[in-house]
Amino acid sequence: MRLRRFAFPDSIAARMVLTVVVALFLTQAISTLVYLTDRSEGPPIHGxxxxxxxxxxxxxxxxxxxxxxxxxxxxxxxxxxxxxxxxxxxxxxxxxxxxxxxxxxxxxxxxxxxxxxxxxxxxxxxxxxxxxxxxxxxxxxxxxxxxxxxxxxxxxxxxxxxxxxxxxxxxxxxDPLEGPFRVIRFVLWMGALVAVILVSSLWAARRFTAPLAGFAAAAERLGVDAEAPPLPEAGPRELRAATRAFNRMQARLARFVADRTQMLAAISHDLRTPLTRLRLRAELVEDPEMQRKMLADLDEMEAMIAATMAFARDDAKREPRGRLDLADLLQSLCDDRVDSGHDAVYDGPAHAVAEGRPVALRRAFANLMDNAIAYGGGFTVRLEPEEGQCRVHVDDRGPGIPEDEFEKVFAPFYRLERSRSRDTGGVGLGLSTARTIIRGHGGDIALANRPEGGLRVTVTLPR
Missing domain, CATH: 3.30.450 (Beta-Lactamase)
Known part of the structure; x- marks a missing residue:
């Protein structure tokens, strides 16, 4: 390794200088060859x-x-x-x-x-x-x-x-120097010179930028999979230093997520014990109305703790990716809502193959559909397969939401309905969980109010 680094420059600046020097050397060598070749024929008899x-x-x-x-x-x-x-x-x-x-x-x-x-x-x-x-x-x-x-x-x-x-x-x-053959040969020499310099420059540029392309791909992969393997430290000295810093950042992010999950699990475990004691004490309350309210509050607290744990752990994210039939997944979710007595319509092809985590995607689209039922009374799902991606529209039948709330509703525990009643919605984690899953697949979610009324949730997934 020491010998290889000694023989070849170890920094981007030095490699760029070497490329320029080699290109100039090749230019001078070919120019000298052209000169010697022309000179070997002897000068024209003009003196x-x-x-x-x-x-x-x-x-x-x-x-x-x-x-x-x-x-x-x-x-x-x-x-x-x-x-x-x-x-x-x-x-x-x-x-x-x-x-x-x-x-x-x-x-x-x-x-x-x-x-x-x-x-x-x-x-x-x-x-x-x-x-x-x-x-x-x-x-x-x-x-x-x-x-x-x-x-x-x-x-x-x-x-x-x-x-x-x-x-x-x-x-x-x-003057034979002005003959057509001489001009053609000159053009061929110059074309060969340009070709040599172009090929050598392209080779050097691809060799120098290949580690940068890998670095960019690793950065893009980090946004989709936080548990991706570390990037190999290769290339010039500056790039190796950047890769080393990137790997440390990835490791710190993984530790941060793990520590957050562990902390929430410990809080959840500690809260379940006093909640159980409160539930036992609520059973002893003689006033039926007061008892009902206390038990309802305890149920809501337990639901919030369970939803928080599910959002933090995101166990489905650890399942392997694979090919799945997105159309069949959406149809089955709609059928489940229809069987429960809700207004749900699927509009799209019978089959559309995509790549992803089936359990995670089912959870994301289920959250979007349940949100449309809770706030819009019903929905229509339309699947549009495109080149390289799938687009899914979830149109509800509600009044829509203000445009300045489009980004806020994705914040954890944020709800447009301020009463916090479970009868009018969940705990405010449905859209947050859905966007986390979709972005983890390399896609995104966008909201828009339809002209004819209702909210449209558009999901874009790579195929």
């Missing part, structure tokens, strides 16, 4: 010295060759860098460029060829719309270059030299 030597050799060779064989010889010499043509007569439209720019080349060619009196004509390609006159005579403009580049051979210049028998050799500059 004046090389030009004079090659033109001299070609003129001497062609001049010493019989006229009948010169056409084939010129075709063999011709190449993309230096185009060579042989003309038995003077080529048409020869207009010598008499400026000083090519005087040096003309002088060197006359010296090397030893032809002081033969014609050597330089022609420069004109640019559109550029007309110049020198000495009352039309002159072609200079090439579109400046400085030292003016002396370099290029496709804009044509050199014509008269041979001893009156025929002419014409030399035209070419």
């Amino acid at each position: 004046p010295g090389v030009l004079v030597q090659r033109v001299t050799a070609i003129v001497q060779l062609v001049g010493s060759t019989p006229a009948a064989d010169r056409e084939r010889l010129v075709k063999a010499i011709d190449d993309p860098v230096l185009r060579v043509e042989w003309h038995p007569d003077r080529p048409p439209e020869l207009s010598d460029y008499t400026g000083v720019r090519f005087d040096g080349l003309r002088r060197r060619l006359r010296e090397t060829l030893n032809i002081p009196s033969r014609a050597i004509v330089f022609e420069v390609e004109r640019r559109d719309g550029d007309d110049r006159h020198e000495g009352g005579r039309h002159r072609p403009p200079p090439p579109p270059f400046a400085g030292d580049d003016d002396r370099r051979w290029g496709p804009h210049i044509r050199l014509s030299i008269q041979l001893g028998d009156g025929s002419w050799l014409t030399f035209t500059g070419g």
Whole structure:
């Protein structure tokens, strides 16, 4: 482990720096390879010295060759860098460029060829719309270059030299660097460079962010299952520190819930003994009306203690998750309410498969239905299976509730009906328990008043 950490950076910042350095190194390596590959072919023959030597050799060779064989010889010499043509007569439209720019080349060619009196004509390609006159005579403009580049051979210049028998050799500059194959190869090199950098960057980014994705998934899982196993401590140093803190937080939350449950269990156990004594003493009260009220209060206290224990323990939450038929579960709950004489209607498909804890979901939807019966007189359950989730609407037939109470009714022991009478509702834990269970499955509950009257409870569950 120590060797691996020494060989590879142990922090996010260092790994980012390493990624940038590697990407730059790859860029420089491929650029160097491109340069060396192009350089291996040799530079184009554009320099004046090389030009004079090659033109001299070609003129001497062609001049010493019989006229009948010169056409084939010129075709063999011709190449993309230096185009060579042989003309038995003077080529048409020869207009010598008499400026000083090519005087040096003309002088060197006359010296090397030893032809002081033969014609050597330089022609420069004109640019559109550029007309110049020198000495009352039309002159072609200079090439579109400046400085030292003016002396370099290029496709804009044509050199014509008269041979001893009156025929002419014409030399035209070419530039293979501008050829289509060269451009295509350059594009391929650059595409390969971009691809290498892109692939290496994606690989590094995925490698660096994979632990972050696991960390986010663990945080999301904690909101659904507080008893999830701790997250493995892996990745850069900063992420390992965050994971360690996350695991400690998860352990503290688990201990807090366990301590709360244990405390409530102890309070419940301690309260049952005095409640039993109070019930025995209430039996000795001679006034029947007073006795009835005392026993009713004791029953309500016991019910509140039992509901509190059920809400705190949430034993059903510990059952394993599995595939279940949500439609069948809702239909059975509605049938049970109809058998008890209540107004309950199911509207939805006969089958809808979802994943969850059957006992916990049955308890959650039973609380919602019983709440709709207690405050709305009846309800209709509508199931709407969707892509990736199931949506369940529980519509009651009551007056609805104020919108500013939508969130308050989910608080434990909160009731809109302030009398606390069990005849008008429970102890105020039904909606709290239902939302705890639904959110434990990764879903949620929302309330809304229907335009036609009544409250709508919408439950969303992932499939």
